[in-house]
Amino acid sequence: MATFDRSVFRREPSQEDIVAANDQIHQHEAAITTIHNRVRMLFVEIADLRKVQAEHSAAVSYCRGVITLARRIPEELLSKIFEHCVEEGWTRAPIVVSHVCSAWRKAARAPRVWSRVYVECDAFDVLARTRFWLSMACQAPLDITIVATWRVHHGVITEIMDLLVQHVLQWRSLTLDTDYVSQNSSVFEKLTGVVPNLETVEIKTEIPPDDGDGEAVMALTDVLGPNHAPKLKSLRFICNILPSNPIFPAHIRELTLQTRTSPPHRPLSTVAILSLLENLTALQMFTLIMPLDYEHLFLPAPDLELYVVLPRLTSLTIYGPTDLNEVLPHFRTPILQQLHLRSLEDLGYRQRPIGPSLARFLASSTPPLELFELYDVDLTPDAFAACFAALPTLCELRLHESSISDATVRLLHGPAGLCPHLTRLDLRWCGHLSGAALVDLVRSRSAVDARGGKGTTGAAIADPISEIAVISCCFVKEQDITNIAQMAVCRVVMRDGYDYCRARECCANVRYRTRLRLRLLTNFSMEERSRIRLVV
Numbered sequence: 001m002a003t004f005d006r007s008v009f010r011r012e013p014s015q016e017d018i019v020a021a022n023d024q025i026h027q028h029e030a031a032i033t034t035i036h037n038r039v040r041m042l043f044v045e046i047a048d049l050r051k052v053q054a055e056h057s058a059a060v061s062y063c064r065g066v067i068t069l070a071r072r073i074p075e076e077l078l079s080k081i082f083e084h085c086v087e088e089g090w091t092r093a094p095i096v097v098s099h100v101c102s103a104w105r106k107a108a109r110a111p112r113v114w115s116r117v118y119v120e121c122d123a124f125d126v127l128a129r130t131r132f133w134l135s136m137a138c139q140a141p142l143d144i145t146i147v148a149t150w151r152v153h154h155g156v157i158t159e160i161m162d163l164l165v166q167h168v169l170q171w172r173s174l175t176l177d178t179d180y181v182s183q184n185s186s187v188f189e190k191l192t193g194v195v196p197n198l199e200t201v202e203i204k205t206e207i208p209p210d211d212g213d214g215e216a217v218m219a220l221t222d223v224l225g226p227n228h229a230p231k232l233k234s235l236r237f238i239c240n241i242l243p244s245n246p247i248f249p250a251h252i253r254e255l256t257l258q259t260r261t262s263p264p265h266r267p268l269s270t271v272a273i274l275s276l277l278e279n280l281t282a283l284q285m286f287t288l289i290m291p292l293d294y295e296h297l298f299l300p301a302p303d304l305e306l307y308v309v310l311p312r313l314t315s316l317t318i319y320g321p322t323d324l325n326e327v328l329p330h331f332r333t334p335i336l337q338q339l340h341l342r343s344l345e346d347l348g349y350r351q352r353p354i355g356p357s358l359a360r361f362l363a364s365s366t367p368p369l370e371l372f373e374l375y376d377v378d379l380t381p382d383a384f385a386a387c388f389a390a391l392p393t394l395c396e397l398r399l400h401e402s403s404i405s406d407a408t409v410r411l412l413h414g415p416a417g418l419c420p421h422l423t424r425l426d427l428r429w430c431g432h433l434s435g436a437a438l439v440d441l442v443r444s445r446s447a448v449d450a451r452g453g454k455g456t457t458g459a460a461i462a463d464p465i466s467e468i469a470v471i472s473c474c475f476v477k478e479q480d481i482t483n484i485a486q487m488a489v490c491r492v493v494m495r496d497g498y499d500y501c502r503a504r505e506c507c508a509n510v511r512y513r514t515r516l517r518l519r520l521l522t523n524f525s526m527e528e529r530s531r532i533r534l535v536v
Helices: 006-010 015-067 075-087 093-097 102-107 126-137 154-170 183-188 270-277 322-330 355-365 381-389 406-410 435-445 478-485 500-504 510-523 526-530
Strands: 116-120 142-148 171-178 200-205 234-239 254-259 285-289 315-320 338-343 371-375 396-400 424-428 467-471 489-491
Touching: 075 093, 075 102, 093 102, 116 126, 116 154, 126 154, 142 154, 154 171, 154 183, 171 183, 183 200, 270 322, 322 355, 355 381, 381 406, 406 435, 435 467, 435 478, 467 478, 478 489, 478 510
Parallel strands: 116 142, 142 171, 171 200, 200 234, 234 254, 254 285, 285 315, 315 338, 338 371, 371 396, 396 424, 424 467, 467 489
Antiparallel strands: none
């Protein structure tokens, strides 16, 4: 590049200066044009290279697709995966996975992948969709869900049922989700024969104030009785109010009963609950889910001696405000093994204590309880002591947000403490309980009586504690957890499988468990860690 004489800018340019400047301009413009053409050629070359790069990337993706795990999974396993997707509620899974590749499309043709028939009655061309789904399911057991909003005419439901009843021998479960109870009649009136393989029924509906007991619901005893549905074992009934007369088939073994309101024209009452259960002598598992807010107060039974006998009931779960547990004394459950009392309300305000009603229930039924859970339901120290004394067969105790104290825990101390068969404790958000009390409990129950299984008073020696779960108990220190883990399994994480707290997201404590795991790795040798049974 040429170097200009700066002095030319301090005087008027001469003719020679003008000619020299024009020559320089022409030279630089020619250089710019050359550079511009070169840049354009480079951009074309870059575009060509990027095109080649994209072709190579596509080839790599294709090759990886050939060797990917999804293509190497056996067809039977793929079908099982798709089946699990449908079971988890992804009703469109068979359609979606069929669009991935030919291998997935072939695996998705397995009849069990199409066995969950979801019928949305107000969807476009619902009959054709249902007919296609049934044809793909072939002879697989069918889990049928019928959803009908208030816009759906009864004639549409009748047409759908005419199609579904052609496969009634394949029905394994039936779910009805309707806005009005009268829509159920269009379903039940078509079930005139036997449904031999039906095992589970779920009904979600609404009973209008002017519909009495809901005649469509009353048909349950006819269409789902032992002569029509001999294998029916589980029934889940969700409604705004409880029917006033018994409607459930007498041979069912599992019942979930949920009501959402307590209106003035039909308030929720103990009598209504007991009347629905009086004929269910085969019932083994019963779950009662009651509303948290009441338009009309809950009505207790006028007669304290009124009760219903459930001779085969082994599991009882009640959700609701704590004062709803006043229904407990009216149950007679001679072989009950599991009792779960779960409050739906915040413990910031306390309902009436349930200790007296719980004590009456235990005294009247004398159930051989093995598992006892109080979730956001608390007892006084005296009530705890009375319950422990009435539960000699208790094996597992679960407390969530309880004010149980060290003195109450000392009642369980071995070798001759209360609840001699208690081996598992699950304690969460117990803010009054110290870690030292738990360490003493485990240590006291670990003592072995050399005299052969009897204490000085002749009572059986208490079984040792095998597992304690401690989650978010503020006075249980890390050293206490370590001491417990050296004598028994100590768990600071939720249970595997079903855990009620998992859905409520109240006991994850991920950060605490991460810190505890790191300190365990840094503060203890490998040999010391091998002696610590900590699940974190």
